[in-house]
Amino acid sequence: MLGRWTKAAPFTEPDLGLLQRRDPTALRRMVNRHHGSMVGLARSILRNAAAADDVVQEAWIAVIAGLPSFEGRAKLSTWMMAILVNKARAHARREGRYVPLLDADDPYDEVEGPERFDHTGHWRVAPDDLETLTPERILAGREVWKQVRDQIDRLPAAQRAVLILRDVEGADAAETADILDLSAENQRVLLHRARIRLRRALDDLSHRG
Amino acid sequence: MTCDQIPKLASSYIGRDLSAVIRLKFAFHLVQCKSCRAYMRGFLKARDLAVQSLQMPAPDALMQALGLHEDDQKVRG
Numbered sequence: 001m002l003g004r005w006t007k008a009a010p011f012t013e014p015d016l017g018l019l020q021r022r023d024p025t026a027l028r029r030m031v032n033r034h035h036g037s038m039v040g041l042a043r044s045i046l047r048n049a050a051a052a053d054d055v056v057q058e059a060w061i062a063v064i065a066g067l068p069s070f071e072g073r074a075k076l077s078t079w080m081m082a083i084l085v086n087k088a089r090a091h092a093r094r095e096g097r098y099v100p101l102l103d104a105d106d107p108y109d110e111v112e113g114p115e116r117f118d119h120t121g122h123w124r125v126a127p128d129d130l131e132t133l134t135p136e137r138i139l140a141g142r143e144v145w146k147q148v149r150d151q152i153d154r155l156p157a158a159q160r161a162v163l164i165l166r167d168v169e170g171a172d173a174a175e176t177a178d179i180l181d182l183s184a185e186n187q188r189v190l191l192h193r194a195r196i197r198l199r200r201a202l203d204d205l206s207h208r209g
Numbered sequence: 210m211t212c213d214q215i216p217k218l219a220s221s222y223i224g225r226d227l228s229a230v231i232r233l234k235f236a237f238h239l240v241q242c243k244s245c246r247a248y249m250r251g252f253l254k255a256r257d258l259a260v261q262s263l264q265m266p267a268p269d270a271l272m273q274a275l276g277l278h279e280d281d282q283k284v285r286g
Contacts, residue, residue, distance in 0.1 A: 028277050035271065036263030060275055114213070121211030126243070129250035135261045148262035167256045168263050173224070192220035199255040 016076065020068050031060060034077060037164045038084050040152060044101065044161035045088040055091050059084040077169045082179050101158040101180055128206045130199075140208050151201040158182075159194035166191050210238040215245045219252050 014033075018026035038059060042052035063080050070079060092098035118124050135145035152160055161180055165171040171179070177187040215238065221227050222235050239246055272278040 024277055027275075028272065028279070031267050031272065031275065031277060033264055035267035036265060040263065057271060057274055060271070064275065117211075117213040121213040123212050123244045123248075127248040127251055129247040130254040130258075131250065133254065133258060135258065144258065145262040145265065148258045149265075152259060152262065163259065164263070168260050188221070188224075188226065191224075195220045195252065195255065196216060198259060199252050202255050202258065203251065 014076065016070070016072060019076075020070070022064075022067075027064065030076075034080060034169070035060075036149070037077075037081065037168050040164045040168075041081060041084055041161055042088045043153070044157040044164075045085060046092055046097070047099070047157060048097075051091060051095070052088070055088050056084065059087045062087065074175070075170070078171050078175050078179070081165060081169055081171065085179050101161055101182065102186075128203050130202055130206055133202060133206055139205055144205070147205055148198075148202065151198055151205075154201075155194050155197060158186075159190050159197065162187055162190040163194035163198065167195070210234045212238075212242060212245055212248075215239075215242075215248055219249060223252070 014026055014030050019030060035056070038056045039052060042055045042059075043049060046052045046055060059080075062083050066083070070076065074082075089098060116124060133139075133144050135143065135148075137144045139147065152163065155163065158180075162176055162182070165176040165179060166173070173184060173187055173191075176182070176191075177184050180187070182190070215235070218227060218231065218235055222232065225232075227235065239249060269278060
């Protein structure tokens with residue numbers, strides 16, 4: 001029973017040998033796989049879309065240049081995200097705009113609003129299991145994947161960064177806390193809030209459709 | 210355990226961060242409660258959609274800047 005709910009989403013590491021030999025197909029696949037995460041993370045740190053795009057391009061150049069010397073001590077995606085975060089922080093510091101990621105700017109502390117439960121603590125209306133949401137489905141005039149991406153963009157910066165590292169890139173709690181310079185507890189709370197907020201937003205989206 | 214506790218614990222449950230006793234209570238509640246199973250399925254579905262939504266192709270301009278655009282490869286090839 002436990003395994004059904006706690007099984008991690010599949011994260012497949014690319015063939016490192018192909019990447020280190022600069023196989024263009026493997027490199028393209030790697031960039032496509034991780035570019036969205038890179039952009040989301042950079043925006044979380046820089047809070048400026050144009051600056052984030054510049055830093056992401058700089059990070060990709062550094063990643064591709066550094067691949068031959070990557071020794072595989074960390075997961076490839078973790079190594080890439082650490083390069084990106086370091087570059088984003090350095091850029092923000094140069095611009096005098098570095099703000100550490102904190103959850104203090106997020107007053108949100110509700111989980112599911114109490115209005116969703118009756119006085120005995122049971123759901124008033126059963127939640128949607130979201131099974132009908134597929135990335136390509138059109139809801140409220142747009143594909144679901146674009147709406148999900150918008151919802152991720154709307155998360156507070158620290159929640160977005162943690163969600164991307166944990167759920168999209170498959171980093172573990174310690175790696176995520178280390179890369180983002182967060183305490184273990186802060187990392188856990190931010191992930192919880194991000195997941196709840198995203199799940200709730202998709203529930204609303206599902207009902208609108 | 211009641212339904213209103215499930216969202217508060219869902220993230221820790223899938224991360225195996227709960228104590229053994231709470232984890233068992235949570236699992237037992239899921240066995241009994243269809244609504245909370247639907248909630249948890251949606252929780253995991255939201256995670257899957259997050260992964261898929263961020264894995265769409267990178268912009269052509271970036272691929273060109275990195276020398277990885279397919280047209281560039283054909284010219285070189």
